[in-house]
Amino acid sequence: MTVLPFVRAVAGLAAGILLYTWLPDQYWLPVLLAVAGSGVVGWLLVRKSFRQAGVALGVALTGLLMAMGWGVTWLHTARNDANNLTHLTDTLRAYEGIVTAQPEERAKTYRVELAVQQGQWGTNVDWKPLSGRVIVYLDKAAGSVPRYGDVWLVNGAPRLIDPPFNPGEFDYKTYLSRRNIYHQQYLRPYQRRVIGNDPPNALTDIAIRVNRWADSVLTRQIGTRAEYGIVNAMILGVRDDLDSEQYRAYATAGAVHILSVSGLHVGILFFVLTWLIGLTAGKRDDRVWLIVLQLAVLWFYALITGFSLPVLRSAAMFSMLLLAKALQRRAPTGHSLSVALFFILLYDPYALLSAGLQLSSLAVLGIGAWQSPLYQSLTFRYRLANKLWQITAVALVAQLVTFPLGVYYFHQFPTYFLLANPVVMVLSMVLLPLAMATLAFGWVPYLNVCLGWLLQKTAWLLNEAVSRTGQLPGAAWGNLWLSPVELILIYALILLGGVLLLSRNRNWLWPLSATALVLVVLMVLGDTDRMQQRRLAVHFLPHRTAVSFTTGNRSLLLTDLDTTDQRSYEFYLKNTFGSWGIPEPKRVDIRQVSMGEVAKTATTTYYSRDYSLLVWQGRSILLVNRLSNYHHWRLPAVVDYLIIRRNALRDWDQLANRVVARHIIFDDSSRTPLTDQLLADAKMRHIACHSVRQMGAYVDEF
Structure with missing residues (x-):
C-alpha cells in the first residue's frame, strides 16, 4: 500500500x-x-x-x-445523549457517580473525575438514569485519597463550567468539553459518601495500580524531592511534585515538553532499544523475539503511565513500524503516522483539536522529511561529533516545524533551545532507560541502590542544566501572539523555504518572497493598531477587583490581588495584556493606592475610604467602596463609569441623590447572590448595568 x-x-x-x-x-x-x-x-x-x-x-x-x-x-459528543446532565431542567438534588480517572492532588483539594450514573431531581424521590462527567474538587479534609472505581453518593448539583470572561483568557470550558466534561463541583467531606468500588475498566484499573507501584518504587529509590519530581513527571505523567520555579525553568529553556509523558518519550525509548538491540544482535534486528521485546517495553511504559493518551498514540505508531519490520515491509514515517492518526481519530475525534497531537504529528513529519538531509549536509571527523550533530539536527528540525504552533498556543519562544534541547535529549536518553531498569530490578538488593543512585544523579544533572540555561539573559522571548492567518503564513514560509533548499529551484523564490511580504505587512499593521490603542477595562478576577487603563503599549492595573498570587494573574489576566501587546502592566494595590502612581496615568484623582475618583482620557471613573449613611457624599456632575466593589451597593435607592453615571459596572469583589439580585432589580427598574461575573470583562475602546 x-x-x-x-x-x-x-x-x-x-x-x-x-x-x-x-x-x-x-x-x-x-x-x-x-x-x-x-x-x-x-x-x-x-x-x-x-x-x-x-x-x-x-x-x-x-x-x-x-x-x-x-x-x-x-x-x-456526550451532550447528544438525551440523559446527559446538560439537558436537565429541574434542580438536581443528589447523584451517584463513579471515579473514572486517577485523582490529582492539589494544594488544598483532590481533583476527581466522576461519571454520573443516576440522580434525583425536582420533586421525584426515585433514582433515574443520568449521564455526564463532572470535575469534582474534594476538600482534603475528607482524609484518604479517592480511588479509581470508587462509587460516590453526592449531595447537591454541579454547575456548568464558566466560559472565559476576559479577552485572550484560556478557554478552559472548551478544553474540557472536548473531553465531554461540562460541569464542576466543589465538595465538602459531608457532601459525599463512598458506597462501593466498581472499576469501570479492568485494564485501566491494572494500569493505575501499576502506576502507583512504580511511584512507590521511584519514591524509595530516588529520595530527593526535586529529582523525584522530574522523574515522576517524565515516567508517570504526574507533575504534583514539581514546584512553580522548577516548571518555569523548563518552560524558559524550551524543555517543558519533557515534563509531560508524550510521543517524545516513546520515541526516545524506541531509539534506545533499537540502538541496544543493534549492539547485541548486529544487523539482524528484525528477528521476532527482538521485536516482541521492543513491543513489550513500549507497552509496559504505556502501562506505567496509566495509559496516557499521548503515549498510547505514539506506542500505536511505533508498534506499526515494528510490525511492518516483522513482516519485512517498508513502512515510511508518513504512512505509519497516517495509519495511527486514522485510528486515533476514530477512537477520539476531538484529539484532532489537541495541541499535543498537532505538535507531535508535526514533529514526526518534520523529522521524517528533513532530519536526514540536514544531518547529511554536514560531516565531522570524529564519531562523537557526528552523533551530537545527529541529535542537534533532530532538535533543529523538530523546533523549526513546531515553533509557530507553540507560539500560537503558548505565546513564547525559548531563545536558547539549540543549547538546551541537545543536552535534554541526551540526558533523557539516559534517564528513561535508567528509570525503566530501576522499576524492573527494584527488587534486586544492591543493584536497585546503584540504579537509584544513577537515576537520581542523572535527574539532578538534567535539572541543573535546564536551570542554568533558564537563568541566561533573555532566555525566553515572551508575549508573542499570532493570528490564525499569520500562523498559516509562517508555515507556508517554512514549507516554501524547505522546498527551495532541497530542490535548488529559484522559481520558488517568488512565492516565498510574496508570502514573507504579506506576513510583514500584517505584523506591521497589527503593531500600529496596538500603538494607537486607548482602552478602559474592568476585568473578571474571582472575588477581586481589576481595572486597567491602557495607552499604546503601556497599561496601569488597579487591583487588590496579592502579589504572591501569581497563578491567578497568569490564568485570568496575563493573556489579556499579552494579546494587547503589553508584556507586563504596572500594578497598583487599590487598597493602598498611591496617588502619585495613579497620577502618572490619570490627569485628576481623588481618594477617600468611601470612593476613588479618576479622570483619564477625558472620562471620569468612580470606584465606590462603600455607601454608608454616616458619610452621605454627593457628586455634582455625571460620571462616565461607576464601578461598584466590595458589596458597596445593597439597594438601588442608595444611589439616589449621590451620583448619576452613564455606565454602571459590577466587578467580582461583591457577593454573587447580591449582585444577581441587584441585576434582577435593575432590569425591573430599566437601569442599564454590567456584571463581569455574568457578562464577562467590560472593555471600552476610545
Missing part, C-alpha cells in the same frame, strides 16, 4: 470532524455527503470503470469519509 490512501483517509476524516465542530446542528450535511458519495461509488460499480474515474472516485470516497468523521464526532 502506498502512502497516499491513508493520508487521504485522514484528511477526509479530519475534514468531517472539523465540519461537525463548525456546524454541529446541520444534520443534512453528512446525509448529503453520504448519499452523494454512495451514489457515485454505486454508479462506478455498475459501470465497472474504477480505473478511468480516479478523480470522481477520490471525491466520492472523501465525501464518505467526511460523513464518517461528522458521524463519529456526533457519537463521541
